[in-house]
Amino acid sequence: QKEVEQDPGPLSVPEGAIVSLNCTYSNSAFQYFMWYRQYSRKGPELLMYTYSSGNKEDGRFTAQVDKSSKYISLFIRDSQPSDSATYLCAMKGSGAGSYQLTFGKGTKLSVIP
Amino acid sequence: NAGVTQTPKFQVLKTGQSMTLQCAQDMNHNSMYWYRQDPGMGLRLIYYSASEGTTDKGEVPNGYNVSRLNKREFSLRLESAAPSQTSVYFCASSRTGANTGELFFGEGSRLTVL
Numbered sequence: 224q225k226e227v228e229q230d231p232g233p234l235s236v237p238e239g240a241i242v243s244l245n246c247t248y249s250n251s252a253f254q255y256f257m258w259y260r261q262y263s264r265k266g267p268e269l270l271m272y273t274y275s276s277g278n279k280e281d282g283r284f285t286a287q288v289d290k291s292s293k294y295i296s297l298f299i300r301d302s303q304p305s306d307s308a309t310y311l312c313a314m315k316g317s318g319a320g321s322y323q324l325t326f327g328k329g330t331k332l333s334v335i336p
Numbered sequence: 337n338a339g340v341t342q343t344p345k346f347q348v349l350k351t352g353q354s355m356t357l358q359c360a361q362d363m364n365h366n367s368m369y370w371y372r373q374d375p376g377m378g379l380r381l382i383y384y385s386a387s388e389g390t391t392d393k394g395e396v397p398n399g400y401n402v403s404r405l406n407k408r409e410f411s412l413r414l415e416s417a418a419p420s421q422t423s424v425y426f427c428a429s430s431r432t433g434a435n436t437g438e439l440f441f442g443e444g445s446r447l448t449v450l
Contacts, residue, residue, distance in 0.1 A: 231376070257438075266340070266426050266441030267379070311379065322367060322386055322430075323394065324439065328378035 226250050229312055229327030238336050242299040246312035246327045249293065253314040253325070256288050258297045261309045261329065270310070271297065302334045338362050342427050342442035349417045349449045357412040357445050359427030367430045368410035369394075369439065370402060372423040379426070385410055417449045 229246045236242055244258075255274055259267035271286040273279045273295075279286045285298040295314075299306055312327040340361045349355055361368065369384040371394075381394030385404040399421060401413045410429075414421055424446050428439040 229378075264444070266428075266443050267439075268441065269438045272438070322369075322384055322392075323381055326379040328376065 226325050227312065227314065227327045230330055231328050233331040233333060235333045235335060236302055238302060238304060238334055240302050240334070242297075242302050242306070242332060242334075244297040244299075244310050244312075244330050244332070246295050246314075247293055248295070248314060248325075250314075250316075250325070251290075251293070252316040254317040255315045256286070256295050257313040257324070258284075258286055259311040259313055259326075261311060263308075267311055304334050304336050307333045340427055340429055340440050340442035342425075342445050344445060345443070346446050347448070349414075349447065351418060351449060353417050354413070354415050355417065355447075356414075357425055357427070357447075358409070359411065359442060360409045361427075361429040361440070362408065363429060363440065364407070365429035365431055365440070366407070368404065369428040369430075370400070370410070370412045371426045371428065372396065373426060373444075374423050382412065382425075414447075417447075419449045421447065422449045423447060 227248045257272040258270045260270045261267040273286045273288045276288050276290045283300045287296040309329040309331045311329040313324045343358045366387045370382040371379045380396045383402040385391045388407045403411045424444045428441045
């Protein structure tokens, strides 16, 4: 079993739809949870991060972490064509030595005008 | 406003050739990383440097070497390239102890090994 599982998609939605992206993980030591967005032929950029369980909202984006289920989600409200990208979940443990992020494989999202 | 700069952006090699990918960051970050990204495999860590003067292996270090030249620069060397090393390589940097997990990535170097 991979440490982080993420459905690669592709996922295609109409403009204005609510998008739900998800990852599951197996390592209970993970404490920090992130979502990166990667546009075609570009490097990933950090979109959201959450520490431990809970929700975090930033504009149209909401990140949720359920550590009891080892499940994280990213919701995009009122999706726009500019949201078309690959979304990568990532996570890491705590402690000063925890430099390594474990990434999901990414979900490719297309928002159709 | 350069951030993380990688060179070259594209490279084609023949099996057995060697090359070095260069990376430089101007954000005064202590930690730097090299990842490779392959279809269906996601991002995998090759090597990282927690601080100037230290380097450590990541998930897929075989066939690669790294040098942390100074605080700004972290290079990745392929001594004898193999077709399995065809990939997109990303350099990244972060502040030490960046618990937000915020890595700043370069735009990538696309390598093809024939």
